[in-house]
Amino acid sequence: MGHNHETIVKWVARAMPDDEVLYDLAELFRVFGDTTRMRILYALSEKELCVCAIAELLHMQQSAISHQLRILKQAKLVASRREGKTIFYRLADDHVRIIIDQGMEHVEE
């Protein structure tokens, strides 16, 4: 491996965030990086929905949706409220919309 660029490497190294931060960042984007979760997020950006409505909408099993909602909730991308037996999910905040919109712009080029 490689020619000499010790100075540059050291300079860039100092500007890099902690590995832990970069790991958290990657982990966040990994949550966006699945078609099912992306479809759930998009659906919730239209309207608060209960689990079985999402399952119907995406033509998937309730169990699969529940598993994905758990991941989305852990990442604080969605929040939920209970109403009787039903649990309604919604987007947690506006970052979610902004990140998706920026991604959309990149994809649509």
Added chain:
Amino acid sequence: MGHNHETIVKWVARAMPDDEVLYDLAELFRVFGDTTRMRILYALSEKELCVCAIAELLHMQQSAISHQLRILKQAKLVASRREGKTIFYRLADDHVRIIIDQGMEHVEE
């Protein structure tokens, strides 16, 4: 599975983008969703770098970096130019920075 909400499901279904678009979106974010690639992107946001400088910086093998750069380039997140035997990589455009910054804001809450 579930109680009745046919009307709502149909209403949301009409507002959903094509599956192909959502797949592309998820695919884009999947590229951000790896620690190595995130570290490469962050490094390149500081400075244009050649492959072996990145390998040194991240303490990884040149081969591993090359493989990841290929993925980043296919997703049009980085671009490259040749100078003799050396190939320099840089961020492709400002979307990359904006998306990372938004993610960072979400993570830092």
Added chain:
DNA sequence: CTATCATATGAATAGTTGTTCATATGAAAG
């Protein structure tokens, strides 16, 4: 032309992840 250097690529492997199936929880109704 040959040797060397920087980068790229293919195959193999180990680790991770999404879905399914079966079952558990927890709330409301009778």
Added chain:
DNA sequence: CTTTCATATGAACAACTATTCATATGATAG
């Protein structure tokens, strides 16, 4: 209490992905 309904969870399996090793490409210097 028991049943029913909506959701959650655990284990198992299949599919995918990042890294490594070995090797190939492609450019420059001698």
